[in-house]
Amino acid sequence: MPAAIETIQLTKTYKSRSLGLINVVDKLDLTVQEGEIFGFLGPNGAGKTTTIKMLLGIINPSAGEGYVLGKEIGDLNVHKVISYLPERPYYYEYMTGMEILKFYGSLFGIRDEKKFQSLLERVNLAGDASKIIAQYSKGMQQRIGLAQSLINDPKLLFLDEPTAGLDPIAHTEIRDLILQFRNEGRTVFISSHELSEVERICDRVAIINKGVIERQGHLDELLKGARIEIIADDVPKETATKFEGPDTIVSYSSNRLIVDIPEGANVGAVIDELRNAKASIVSVIPRRRRLEDLFVETVGGKNAKKLVVESPEVVA
């Protein structure tokens, strides 16, 4: 079975005035299997949207190759069986929900009103079908976007930050919808930095930072191993700095120290050190590793530099 998405050294280069040529997406090797929900994670400006646009043929790669459902990117035939929900989408505001579906349906040659009706029901907009988009809330707009993306029964969906800016209830609704997609056998490619969402629904994730894939794999594997969090007050600054290490997350403010170390690391040594410094230990809590930890581990620190490139220019 071919991979739903495969990229080989996929690269996009933009020219910026201040930094010269920069690889916004840098030699990306990515594999997404059919039927899985794939989380594409990264901080702002990491290159997520750029990657999706390349996969959809909206922009052209500067180098490398990419395949979507076995076809080279840019092949318009693939567009019949995939769909895309852009980040912060916008639809013609004067149209009603129903008209939006009719319009996008017409681009596929689909004119099946019953189908549109059932799609609206599915995203819980049946009652608002004749309202115009301008009167929709953000959540409703996002849901009509999802309905739109289902018109052609896609095998593969690209969802770019589908939950950004929505309230928790809307989050849940959309999460449920996405989980249904998987049950229906569709492949879903979600770009996001809302980690708790991704953690709950994704099978596999890739973490991209500054255009480079830092981690890629099954969530279970990536999150293997629990961690221990130690909190102490009245810690002198010299002591706090002693704990810094490769797999350790340290945060220190107004004499309170939080040290986060992997299970199996020497907890006793940390506690001894704190006692020597006459600090008062508040708590020692063992817990499961979360995606957030992985993300901060991977991206943290490195992100100190400014990521956003100002007034960029295109390099074809």
Next chain:
Amino acid sequence: MWKIRKKLYGVGAVLLIVAATLQMTYIHPKWRKDYSPEAGGLVASQLSPEQILLQLFGFREFLAGILWVRADGFFDAGNYDAILPIIRVCTILDPHNIDIYATGMWHIAYNFTDQEQRSNRRYIPIALALAKDGIKNNPNTYELYFETGWLWYQKIDDNPSEAVKYFQEMVKKKDVLPAREDLLANAYFRDQKIMTGLNWYFHLYKEAIARAKKDTFYANSQIRDTLESNIDNTIIRMIQRGYLAQKRNDGSYEKGDYDTKPPFNVGFSAKVTVVRPRVLRVTGTWNVLPVGCRIRFIVRDLHYPNALPAELDWNKNDNFNFNLPTNLTYMQDQLFCKDQRFDRVENMSKDPTMYPFDSNHYLLEFFYDPAFGAPHIQDKFGWNGVGMTDPNFLNTQIRKGVRVIYATLELSKDQILMRGQWQNRHATVETSNFKESSPTESMTNIVKVPSLRGN
């Protein structure tokens, strides 16, 4: 993909060539012929940038209307210099607006006057240029032919063949008003084509009868009646003035007793005195007793360019140079004769720009042409002056086929301006036969004007 692109470049090139060829070979010439509103050069039109913009976007007629209203305002304010360019621009913008042409040429020819209400005849060529332009742009309506012919006939009052020419064109137009058509006959008479004029009356008369039969509208029968009496009068005049006998050319005129015989001696003499700087008193004798004679009087530079005897070359320029020469002087007026004499003061001191008196020598011309005289005078003098004579100033050269009176005198600049040796003296020039006369002097040798239809 590249292959398709390459092909499309080729297709694009072909399309460009097709478009350019169409434009050059067919569309442009056709547009120019049938759709172009252009009458004159835009660039030369003296419009302000925003006006050019307005007119480029097609508001030509609108703009012309606005400007025309402004021109009227200038007229009321007496700002004549501003009017000429506006009139010209209006005609460029809306070359089919006959009102602008007609009113414009009338303004130019009549309303540019000096303080004494003598119109500045040097504007006449401009009015004529406007007329020609208007005719060029509106060749299918009678109106501008009429206006132009009328300008020659009534204002210029000379060169009768010009009026004939325009009236002939006028009567060919479908929209000509019947009441205007008999003007052509009058112009023929002035042009000494008496028989042609009479025949034209007959032609009109036939048409008028037909019209009056078809439509009993009052004006129709009125025109018919007027023509009838005109024909009557003309035939009687032709007989009484000896025209027919003269034409026969077999000596029967010499033998016969006609109203025009013997020729009447008008006894012209004149004296011009400088009474104040630039103010001339013109007096003289003219033996015709009834009123109705007007003698043309001209004061001009002796070497005025293109000047003809007793007139300028009106037809000279076809372009619109609104700047009259500021260093040349030309004044034309009429001397009204009464009690066998004329006596008039020509004051040119109020318009120093119009009468600059820059050059050193000036010619004073006196001119009388019976072809343009009133009918009761013509009853004695005939159409061509056969019944008029003068021992000193009869002239058969300067107007072809007509016996006219023409006399000249000269004055110098210093004399007119009363400068130099003339500082405290009043210069006087007079014809050699000049004799002082006064209104009360005994009236000998009075012209006996025959009345129409016998005594």
Next chain:
Amino acid sequence: MGAVWNIAATTVGEAIRRRVLLVILMIGVLLLTIIPSLSVLSARSDDSVTVGTMFAVMRGTSALLAIVLTVYMIPNEIERRTIYTILSKPVQRWQFFLGKYLGAVLSLLLMITLMTVFMLVVYAIFQNHHASRLLSLAQQPVMYWIEMSLLAAVAICISTFVTPLINIFLSFGVWLVGTVLNPLYDTIANNSKSIPIMKSISKLIVSLVPNFADYDTKNPLINPGQPIQNQGLYYFTTIFYGVVWIALLLIIGALIFDRREV
């Protein structure tokens, strides 16, 4: 082709709701209705002033509409990201481009028709309601529609590579140049006094810029006089000329748009 028509239809739907366009259209219609009262300017040429000014207003309004409508069309789609959803469907770029253009052409047809109806009604009330006169007046707006379609093609072609604001000036400039081409050509190329190089340059310009003045055929309508021979042929040829130019501009625009990053 279905996609093209659907995109065109959507474009029309959007265009007729754009407030700027509606305001321009309203001002145009308002001007058209007050024109008869302006023509007191000159009593006899009343009719020619009215007709001339009405057509001028209509042409100016249409040009403004064509430019404002088209210049923002594609940049707006990109800015609001509506284009992404469309291009992620099986829609070719050129189909999208053509659809947008046809939408503009149809919108212009709608707006010009509206203005024409207003104009004819006002004219019939205040000036003359002979059917034949009204019918002959109605020919000019057809030509304006072709002209404005050509202008829209210029604007949409330019919109594939510059920002809307610059495009407004560029398109307007092209229209202006294309409007004065005929007089320019007459004063330079057809003038025996002008120097040969100027003649060649003016010929080149006339070949490289679409000629908009060709569509201004209102003069014989304002000043009816001699009958014009082969009027039909002239209309046909200029319309064909317009279509050729439009095709050319659309090809250029589509080629650029195809390469463009959105």
